[in-house]
Amino acid sequence: MKKNVIVSLADANYFPLLNELIDSIKSFKESENTAICILDAGLTENQKEILYKKVDEIKSAEWDIEVPAFKVKGKEWLKSQVSRAFLPNYFPNYEKYLWIDCDAWVNDWNAINLYFKACEDGKLGITQTMGPGYRVMSKVNWIFGKIASIKSQNFKHAIKSKIGLANARKLAFAPHINIGVFSLEKNSTGWKSWQKNLEQTLKSGNIFGSEGLAINMSVYIDDLETEFLPLNCNWIASNLLPKFDEIENTFVEPFLPNYKIGIMHLAAGIWDGDKDMRIDKDVKIEILSLQNNSISKSLRFGL
Template identity: 85%
Template sequence: MKKNVIVSLADSNYFELLNELVDSIKSFEKSKDTAICILDAGLSKQQKDILVKKVDEIKSAEWDIDVPAFKVKGKEWLKSQVSRAFLPKYFSNYEKYLWIDCDAWVNNWESVELYFKACEDGKLGITQTLGPGYKIMSKVNWLFGKIAIIKSQNFKHAIKSKIGINKARKLAFAPHINIGVFSLEKNSPGWSSWQKNLEQTLKSGNIFGSEGLAINMSVYIDELETEFLPLNCNWIASNLLPKFDEIKNTFVEPYLPNHKIGIMHLAAGIWDGNKDMRLNKDILIKVKTIQKRLLSKSLRFGY
């Protein structure tokens, strides 16, 4: 019986990315001991027929918290902003859960093992969007050259979600936590904290981003015990491009000691003009190598 599970979600538009994520997981021999489960938010029958041969379970995602129909507007993929906070409800036979967004893929199995280790004893395993080379963490509008109006991601979402000014201030300059990759045990208090906050953020704020704000509230306001993992465990390439090691044939962090990227995350897209690499696998970008060359590379799995 497998005790650990990796879960992701997609609709038909992101099927190729989801399929690549599954293939990246299964490329590691150690993955045989880990289940793979999928939440379906609009996959076609043909797509599910492909996936069912590779994964352990596929279940339809639901609106686990009531959301006004006008906010949904037919975008079933928005269920990912709610259902990921209820993973033990969907897949109850596991002890540890690792969520990976479908626009991410596994490059180093050590990161998977770190996430499962990080969530022991009820802790949340997650990565802050903060690291060497990050030049801007919050945006500010300056009035009269000295009065600052905060526009950090946490603060902006907190104000729109009407969670209260005191809570918003606590989040204003806290390093943002990306919810695209995280781990929790089945019986962790993190689930109830997250769900409680998510109910609040969904009332007034946008659906998209609500779950991220809610988990930031759990960590920085509810003080959920958290194990913060290194940035290479959830490398958001749109924030900072990796480098490529031509000798080891792998993506690495751009600064010394050039640790291997564990999970490559294409959140927010990798763009060439108006074309997004997530939806067009032919898109290539210039990537520096640690051998001091410049290559045209895709950041998708297997390309």
């Protein structure tokens, strides 16, 4: 019986990315002891037939917290903003859960080991969106040269979600936590904290981003015990491009000591004009190699 599970979600449009994520997981022999489960937010029957040959379970994602229909507007993939906070309800037969967004893929199994280790004893395993090379952490509009109007991601979402000014201020300059990759044990109190906060953020705020704000509240307001993992465990390429090691044929961090990227995450897209690499697999960008060459590369798995 497999004790650990990796879970993701996709609709029909993001199926190619989901399929690549699964292939990246299964490219490691260690994956044989880890279950893969999928939440279906609008996959076609043909797509599910392909997935059934590769994964352990597929369940239909639901609105685990009631959301007004006008907010949904037919975008079933928005269920990912709710259902990921209820993973033990969907797949109850596992002890540790690792969520990976479908627009991410596994480049180094050590990152998977770290996430499953990080969530022991009820802790949340997650990565803050900050690290060497990040030049802007929060946007601020300066008024009269001295007065600042805060535009940080946490603060903006907190104000819109009406969680209270005192709580919004606690989040204003807290390092943002990306919820695209995280781990929790089945019996962790983190699930209840997250669900409680998610109910609050969904009442007034947008669906998209609500789950991220809720987990930031759990960490920075509820003081959920958290194991913060290094940036290469959830490398958001739109924030900072990686480098490529031509000798080892792998993506690495752009600064010394050039650690290997564990999980490559294409959140927010990698753009060439109006073309997003997540949608158009032919999109390539110029990145530097460790061998000081400029090379044209896709950041998608296997390309």
